[in-house]
Amino acid sequence: MANYKQIGVPFDRTFRNDLNDNFRTLGAESAGAKTDASRAKVLSEEAAQKATESNERAESLQNQLNQLIVDSGTSDAETIQARTNARGESYPVIKERIDALDNDIQDMVVNVRWFGALCDGVTDDTEAIRNAIAFAEQFGGVVHLPGVSVITGEIEVKKTITIRGVGPGNGYADKALIDYKQTSGFLVKGAGTKRLRTRIKHLSNALETSDTELSVALNIQAEYVQLQNFSIFLDFDKNDNSPTNYGAKWDVGVFLGCRVHNKYSNVHVLGYWREASIWMDVTRSSFTSEFTDMNGVPYDGGTVRNGADGLTLDSVFTMGGKWGLKIQGAKPKSGAEGYGDPYYDATSGSTVTDRRGNFGASDVTVIASSFYGTNHHTKHRRDDSIGNYLTDNGGGSLSIDGMAGNASGAIQGMRFISSRFSTWEPFRIRLDRANRITFIGCHSEGGSGGLSTTGAPINYDDNDFYGPISTTAKTTNLVLDMFNATLRTTFLGSNEYVNLSSAGSDRNYISKDTYVKGMFEVGGQFHINSSIVSKNGEFDARAADGQQVRFRIGTGTTMLINGSYTTFYAPVAVRPYVDNTASLGQSTNRFTNVFASGGVINTSDRRHKTSILPINDAVLDAWSEVNYQQFRYIDAVKEKGEEARVHIGVIAQEIEEAFSRHGLDAFDYGLLCYDEWDDIYEKDENGNDILVREKDSLYGVRSNECLMLEAALLRRELNKVINK
Numbered sequence: 001m002a003n004y005k006q007i008g009v010p011f012d013r014t015f016r017n018d019l020n021d022n023f024r025t026l027g028a029e030s031a032g033a034k035t036d037a038s039r040a041k042v043l044s045e046e047a048a049q050k051a052t053e054s055n056e057r058a059e060s061l062q063n064q065l066n067q068l069i070v071d072s073g074t075s076d077a078e079t080i081q082a083r084t085n086a087r088g089e090s091y092p093v094i095k096e097r098i099d100a101l102d103n104d105i106q107d108m109v110v111n112v113r114w115f116g117a118l119c120d121g122v123t124d125d126t127e128a129i130r131n132a133i134a135f136a137e138q139f140g141g142v143v144h145l146p147g148v149s150v151i152t153g154e155i156e157v158k159k160t161i162t163i164r165g166v167g168p169g170n171g172y173a174d175k176a177l178i179d180y181k182q183t184s185g186f187l188v189k190g191a192g193t194k195r196l197r198t199r200i201k202h203l204s205n206a207l208e209t210s211d212t213e214l215s216v217a218l219n220i221q222a223e224y225v226q227l228q229n230f231s232i233f234l235d236f237d238k239n240d241n242s243p244t245n246y247g248a249k250w251d252v253g254v255f256l257g258c259r260v261h262n263k264y265s266n267v268h269v270l271g272y273w274r275e276a277s278i279w280m281d282v283t284r285s286s287f288t289s290e291f292t293d294m295n296g297v298p299y300d301g302g303t304v305r306n307g308a309d310g311l312t313l314d315s316v317f318t319m320g321g322k323w324g325l326k327i328q329g330a331k332p333k334s335g336a337e338g339y340g341d342p343y344y345d346a347t348s349g350s351t352v353t354d355r356r357g358n359f360g361a362s363d364v365t366v367i368a369s370s371f372y373g374t375n376h377h378t379k380h381r382r383d384d385s386i387g388n389y390l391t392d393n394g395g396g397s398l399s400i401d402g403m404a405g406n407a408s409g410a411i412q413g414m415r416f417i418s419s420r421f422s423t424w425e426p427f428r429i430r431l432d433r434a435n436r437i438t439f440i441g442c443h444s445e446g447g448s449g450g451l452s453t454t455g456a457p458i459n460y461d462d463n464d465f466y467g468p469i470s471t472t473a474k475t476t477n478l479v480l481d482m483f484n485a486t487l488r489t490t491f492l493g494s495n496e497y498v499n500l501s502s503a504g505s506d507r508n509y510i511s512k513d514t515y516v517k518g519m520f521e522v523g524g525q526f527h528i529n530s531s532i533v534s535k536n537g538e539f540d541a542r543a544a545d546g547q548q549v550r551f552r553i554g555t556g557t558t559m560l561i562n563g564s565y566t567t568f569y570a571p572v573a574v575r576p577y578v579d580n581t582a583s584l585g586q587s588t589n590r591f592t593n594v595f596a597s598g599g600v601i602n603t604s605d606r607r608h609k610t611s612i613l614p615i616n617d618a619v620l621d622a623w624s625e626v627n628y629q630q631f632r633y634i635d636a637v638k639e640k641g642e643e644a645r646v647h648i649g650v651i652a653q654e655i656e657e658a659f660s661r662h663g664l665d666a667f668d669y670g671l672l673c674y675d676e677w678d679d680i681y682e683k684d685e686n687g688n689d690i691l692v693r694e695k696d697s698l699y700g701v702r703s704n705e706c707l708m709l710e711a712a713l714l715r716r717e718l719n720k721v722i723n724k
Helices: 013-040 045-068 077-082 094-100 102-106 126-139 173-179 617-623 634-643 652-661 703-722
Strands: 109-111 120-124 142-145 148-151 155-157 162-165 185-188 216-220 226-234 252-256 263-270 276-282 307-309 312-314 317-319 323-329 343-345 350-352 360-362 364-367 370-372 396-401 411-417 420-422 429-431 434-440 443-445 479-483 487-492 496-498 515-517 549-553 556-561 566-568 629-631 647-649 672-677 680-683 689-693 696-701
Touching (some): 109 126, 126 148, 126 155, 263 276, 276 317, 276 360, 396 420, 652 672, 652 696
Parallel strands (some): 109 142, 162 226, 252 276, 312 364, 360 411, 370 420, 411 434
Antiparallel strands (some): 343 350, 496 515
């Protein structure tokens, strides 16, 4: 391969001379290739085609040189040559020639090798890559990556361009990072430079600490940027099997700085990025100052200063970062749920209206992509779970969180289609402030053989990880369609789902390992494979106002509950699970009436009784002093007044008194009852204690035993008359 001169900027006479030399070198290559083709005629068809392309490239570069010559206003031979194109057509001034060929410039392919990049995977090509991108940003064209370029510093994209490689590379499954072979793109080495790039945290004044600074390999700060067919690989020693070997110290592979309509196709971002393989920022604001580039110049405001929109990822592959894909917006002030004025802008040193990411981040579309978490080459986790998914700072495959100025107060409108989310980390998919997130035909898995940081196997239970999807109460309108190829349902409203999964072969089912926290609404039928269990607190099943709750076995209704009554359907019997252990009601919770077509059946089997004796005359004598009375119930009088009905019966205290006069304790017999209780509380829907019954006591009788005793007394007295 010929040696090219490295071309820098600005575009002055030295630039022109260096570029001319490169043209001649490339032209010599082309001429040599064509001579070989015509003389030997033994080259393959592919080689001949390459020769033709090389010749065309040389001619194109000569045209580009002509276009870059500045009109000096003179008529010297060099200027006259600059006004004349390769076909001999002359223009009055150089500017007219440049204007005539402007469209050709836009179609130009800018090969990074023209700017001195060796693309050998060894030489540091950082400056050459930067110069090639600067050239494309100024004159248009597609930046071409023909091989692997080592970069040791940040690469910025500040204008609409396309960066295209000849293929990302290949690697698969658990050994993807070890076995990966780069075809074209960037091999990132060294240590990145950290700078402030986000406004996630709410700041009230200068005393509060700003966001964590991030080092970024490829920093996208422009609209309509396209990345195609290359990889970004964070270097690490593949022979070092230490679980703490994370290689070069960089935070983010690709950072999208809150811009619209970017598209990344067949792009692989691999290696142990400390924060994320791909990070989409949604924290810019039209009220705050712009962050600055590597030279201290503020970035262009772009199309939408306070949000992002229209990111498309097609066949993207990430592995090794703490998060495979992180879409991060602003968080509210501590203790608040929305924007909080004023916001302190640390870059300008002033307070402004808080509208960080107010526009949101809608129309994110991800197709046929794979997002892996850290997935270390030793299978060890980067972070073990702490057991609380709401406060855990561990990583995973996908994270979406951030405020927005819409009705939901969250970033929204994202679709993930036929994509995979796989990691050994505590999370797979973590959603917080997120609305209308849709997963269609996606798959979430933990992989096999994952190890904790100590080397112990990961059990994927509640203590080890937080499930295929973990959400918070701020996650709304989550749509899962054939998730894990088995689940299809739509969740609406305010939801918390933990360990949401789908197992088995049936569609529309959730497995027994699913836990749902808080309230959720389901449109249509909701199916489960096993049972619904409340792990903490009460289980609250409710219907809408004016509606009813129906219980079925198969298609047949067994019980129906509405606001007035509960209906049991035949042949269902209401019965306790364990015989002779439970009461129907109690002293503090009584039924008013019992309606039955038959009488009450009591056990009277001899085999269930002992100490069977005739009734003692003292008992009958005591009972003879108990009078039958008529009375009204106080509660009925309060409700109905004089319309309250008169009842017939006995007074419990009179039974106690009569038995006591005869030296008997009425409570030794089953006809008299007494209960007392302290204040009784129940919890309302918000978990607050509500006093439902004050401290009190209550007497009662068993009417059937009273009547039996009355019958025994009458029999005794009748026998006395008969036998007299």
